[in-house]
Amino acid sequence: FPVDFPHALITRQDIQTPINSSLPNVTIFATGGTIASQGTTNTQTTGYQVGLGVQQLVDAVPEILNISNVAGYQISNTDSGSINETILIKLAHAINEELAKEEIAGVVITHGTDTLEETSFFLESTVNSSKPVICVGAMRPATALSADGPLNLYQAVTLAVSPAGRNRGTMITLNDRIGSAFYTTKNNANTLDTFFSTEAGQLGVFINQIPYFFYEPSKPVGRVVFNVTDVEDLATVNIIYAHQDMDPGLFNASIADGAEGIVIAGVGAGGYSATAALAAEEAYNATGIPIVASHRSSDGFVPPGEGEFTIASGFYNPQKARVLLQLALTAGYTNTEISEMFAKSYPTPV
Numbered sequence: 001f002p003v004d005f006p007h008a009l010i011t012r013q014d015i016q017t018p019i020n021s022s023l024p025n026v027t028i029f030a031t032g033g034t035i036a037s038q039g040t041t042n043t044q045t046t047g048y049q050v051g052l053g054v055q056q057l058v059d060a061v062p063e064i065l066n067i068s069n070v071a072g073y074q075i076s077n078t079d080s081g082s083i084n085e086t087i088l089i090k091l092a093h094a095i096n097e098e099l100a101k102e103e104i105a106g107v108v109i110t111h112g113t114d115t116l117e118e119t120s121f122f123l124e125s126t127v128n129s130s131k132p133v134i135c136v137g138a139m140r141p142a143t144a145l146s147a148d149g150p151l152n153l154y155q156a157v158t159l160a161v162s163p164a165g166r167n168r169g170t171m172i173t174l175n176d177r178i179g180s181a182f183y184t185t186k187n188n189a190n191t192l193d194t195f196f197s198t199e200a201g202q203l204g205v206f207i208n209q210i211p212y213f214f215y216e217p218s219k220p221v222g223r224v225v226f227n228v229t230d231v232e233d234l235a236t237v238n239i240i241y242a243h244q245d246m247d248p249g250l251f252n253a254s255i256a257d258g259a260e261g262i263v264i265a266g267v268g269a270g271g272y273s274a275t276a277a278l279a280a281e282e283a284y285n286a287t288g289i290p291i292v293a294s295h296r297s298s299d300g301f302v303p304p305g306e307g308e309f310t311i312a313s314g315f316y317n318p319q320k321a322r323v324l325l326q327l328a329l330t331a332g333y334t335n336t337e338i339s340e341m342f343a344k345s346y347p348t349p350v
C-alpha cells in the first residue's frame, strides 16, 4: 500500500464550503486498519483486506453529516503493523496544522487497532492543542455482520466536535469506551472488547451516542509534549522481550543494527536474567545508550533501582516507553534528562 498516498480532501463535504455552517467542522485522518477493510463474505472476520478510503468510511455513516461538516485526509492505507515513523510524523504535522485553524473543532484518526496505542501515544506526546484528538478503529471489517467500525466512527466524530472532549489530550474510542492515549492498551488480539486501561481506568463512555466523562478534564501525571515541527525522522529504539533463557546477544545485535536506545520488556517489574543483565551492562558501558526497563505484563510499574544503569519506565508499557524514548532522543535529551522524564510519571519511592 502506498505509504505516501497524496492528501485527498473529501469533496462532498469540503469544509471550505460547509453545507451547514451551524455545524462544527471535523477533519478525519484515515490511515487504514480493519475499520477500512473488506472480507469476501459477511461472516469473515480474519484474513480480510484493507483498502477502503476515507470517503467510503464517511459514506457508510451518513449520520455523521447531521452532526458535523467533514473533511478527510488519506495519510496511508495500511494495516497498523506497518505504520512507521514517516506516517507518524506526517500525521503529527498535519494534525497540529489542522487544529491551529480556528474553524476546526477537533480531529479523528482512523487506524488499525494493533498499534493504535502507539500512534495515539505519539500524538498525545506531539500535538499541542486543547481540542479533541480522537483515535478510532474497529475489530471487525466493514463487510462483517455487526461491523463495529461505523458506530465507532460516529462516536469518534461526536466526541471530536463535543466541548466535553476538550483539554483531555488524545483519546481512544472503541466499543463505547473512551480512554486516555496515555494508558489505554489493546488487551485482546481478536475480541471487540479489547481497549481499556486496567489500573488508570477509563475516562468515560458513550450512552446512546452521547459522551459521558467520569471526571472533569485532566492530564496524565508526567505527560511530556515535544515540538516536532522540524522533525523529519525519529531515533531508532528497539524493544527486547525478556523470557527464561533469553539470548544475551540480543543487546549487542540490536546496537550493531543501529539502535540508539533500547527498551526491555522485562519479566515482572523490569527483570531479566543475570546473564542478560551482564550483556546489557557491557553494552551500556561500551556505548552509553539509554536502556529503559519496562514490564512485559500488560500493566504495572517498574521502580528505579539503586545504582542501576537502566532507566525505570515507571508506568509506561514497553511500546509507549519506546515512543517516548524515541522522541526524547530525537530532541537531544541526555540520559539524565531521559531518566527525569520517565520519573515524572510516578511518585518517588520512599
Ligand SMILES: NC(=O)C[C@H](N)C(=O)O
Binding pocket: 032, 033, 034, 035, 078, 079, 080, 081, 111, 112, 113, 114, 115, 137, 138, 139, 140
Ligand atoms: N483490528 C485491526 O484493526 C487489526 C488490523 N490488523 C490492524 O491494522 O491493526
